[in-house]
Amino acid sequence: MTPPIGIVSLETASPPYELSQDEVLETVLTHFGDRFPLVERLAPVFANSGIRTRQAVRPLEWYLESRGWPERSATYLEGALDLFCDAAGKALAAAGLTGADVDVIVTASTTGVATPSLEARAMGRMGFRPDAARVPVFGIGCAGGATGLALASRLAAAQPGATVLFVTVELCTLAFRNDEVSATDIVATALFGDGAAACVLRSGEDGFxxxxxxxxxxxxxxxxxxxxxxxxxxxxxxxxxxxxxxxxxxxxxxxxxxxxxxxxxxxxxxxxxxxxxxxxxxxxxxxxxxxxxxxxxxxxxxxxxxxxxxxxxxxxxxxxxxxxxxxxxxxxxxxxxxxxxxxxxxxxx
The missing domain is CATH 3.40.47.10 (Thiolase/Chalcone synthase)
Structure with a gap:
């Protein structure tokens, strides 16, 4: 019989820069209005999105400069690693654990490419053991919170007594495009923010x-x-x-x-x-x-x-x-x- 899997802790983390929806709309209209008349026509999307504030890894003005793939990747590696360690550290502390107690690390992230993956880059900062199993997951996007939690649960069930750390980090704001604007880009600019969450899972009855x-x-x-x-x-x-x-x-x-x-x-x-x-x-x-x-x-x-x-x-x-x-x-x-x-x-x- 499969043992019960407890979610022992759950914590979240947000990056330091807060963007108000009104400020983002005003900036987009000012920056793109002359070049892309479509922006003004789709401006109501910002008001109708249901969003007042979002958090980002960079201040708003950073996104207005031309940024290529290398610079976006470097920003992803820095920002995603910081958020990974923030969320993971809080989840482990809430469970009364340290990085050295973790047996399996599942990482879900689709908004950047990291090879070595984020949990490998975090090993020194988090104190993960050299024999901890690493399971990076890419390409599942918005489903990653549920899919990653399910995968972490499967791994905890397969190894009773093991401590499994699941971390998901996404920096959606890095997809903001300065070179071209489509209706999809405008909708994305009105919707997406950055954040991270982490869970500790273990077989047994512990947890919430x-x-x-x-x-x-x-x-x-x-x-x-x-x-x-x-x-x-x-x-x-x-x-x-x-x-x-x-x-x-x-x-x-x-x-x-x-x-x-x-x-x-x-x-x-x-x-x-x-x-x-x-x-x-x-x-x-x-x-x-x-x-x-x-x-x-x-x-x-x-x-x-x-x-x-x-x-x-x-x-x-x-x-x-x-x-x-x-x-x-x-x-x-x-x-x-x-x-x-x-x-x-x-x-x-």
């Missing part, structure tokens, strides 16, 4: 929640829904305008199938904990899962304060909810490139 099960669903022929395009300037956003209607139409049947495979029905879930994406995606989630308008209140709060940080976002939401008390059974879910929905069923401790 137990991982009961997990599942994924990937829709065929959906590669163009979300992802990155890469060129000499760096990463460019692939983000279909049809994400909200896709979610509203497709998610419910997939969720029912995933839950059924875990011996659950929709009625067995006390709270869905959802990656918010954006304001329209939250509305689509509430409709698709028949939750009622306004049910995803914490999701809206996190989006308002931090923007869409990609993978860490759903763990920011889980952190807020668990601090007020998790319901008996919840399902953490996020969607990302693939196009894939990932779920983790949790039982409150």
């Amino acid at each position: 929640a137990r991982v009961a099960s997990y599942a994924e669903h990937t829709w065929p022929d959906s590669l163009d829904v979300m992802g990155w395009r890469m060129d000499g300037q760096g990463l460019g956003v692939v983000l279909s305008q049809f994400v909200p209607p896709f979610v509203q139409k497709k998610l419910r049947p997939a969720m029912e199938t995933m839950l059924a495979a875990q011996g659950l029905g929709m009625e067995d879930v006390d709270r869905f904990i959802c990656h918010p994406g954006g304001a329209k995606v939250i509305e689509a989630l509430e409709t698709a899962l028949d939750l009622g308008q306004g049910a995803l209140d914490v999701e809206r709060d996190v989006l308002r304060a931090h923007g869409n940080m990609s993978a860490p976002t759903v763990l920011f939401i889980l952190d807020r909810i668990r601090r007020h008390g998790l319901p008996p059974r919840s399902v953490l879910t996020a969607m990302g490139p693939g196009f894939t929905a990932s779920t983790v069923a949790l039982l409150a401790a």
Whole structure:
């Protein structure tokens, strides 16, 4: 029998520069208005995003200069490493542990390329043991918070007694493009922020929640829904305008199938904990899962304060909810490139 896997601790981290949505809009209009008339026409996206503030690894003026792939990569390595160590250090301290206690490190990050990967670069700062297993995961984007948590749970179950550290870091702001502006780029500029989250997992009953099960669903022929395009300037956003209607139409049947495979029905879930994406995606989630308008209140709060940080976002939401008390059974879910929905069923401790 698979032992229960406890989430012993969960902590989050944000970079130092806070960007107000009004300030970002004003800067974008001033900087791009003459060159790209499309910007002014799409300005309402900023007001309708549901976001007031976001955090970034660099001050706003940094993004207005021309930045190529080498400079963006160097910024990713520095900023992502700092956030990795911040989130991981707080999660280990909350669990009463140090880096030397960690047996397995799972790292999920899709907004930059690090080889060696982030946990290897963090070994000296964090005091990880030389024999700690490293599992870097790339390419899962916004689904990474749920997918990475599920993977960390599987590894904890496969090695009873091992301490597994899961860290997800995303620097979405580095995809801001100065060389060209499309409707997708404007939407991304209105949505994305930077952040990190970390969990300590271990087999047993310890922690604020137990991982009961997990599942994924990937829709065929959906590669163009979300992802990155890469060129000499760096990463460019692939983000279909049809994400909200896709979610509203497709998610419910997939969720029912995933839950059924875990011996659950929709009625067995006390709270869905959802990656918010954006304001329209939250509305689509509430409709698709028949939750009622306004049910995803914490999701809206996190989006308002931090923007869409990609993978860490759903763990920011889980952190807020668990601090007020998790319901008996919840399902953490996020969607990302693939196009894939990932779920983790949790039982409150």
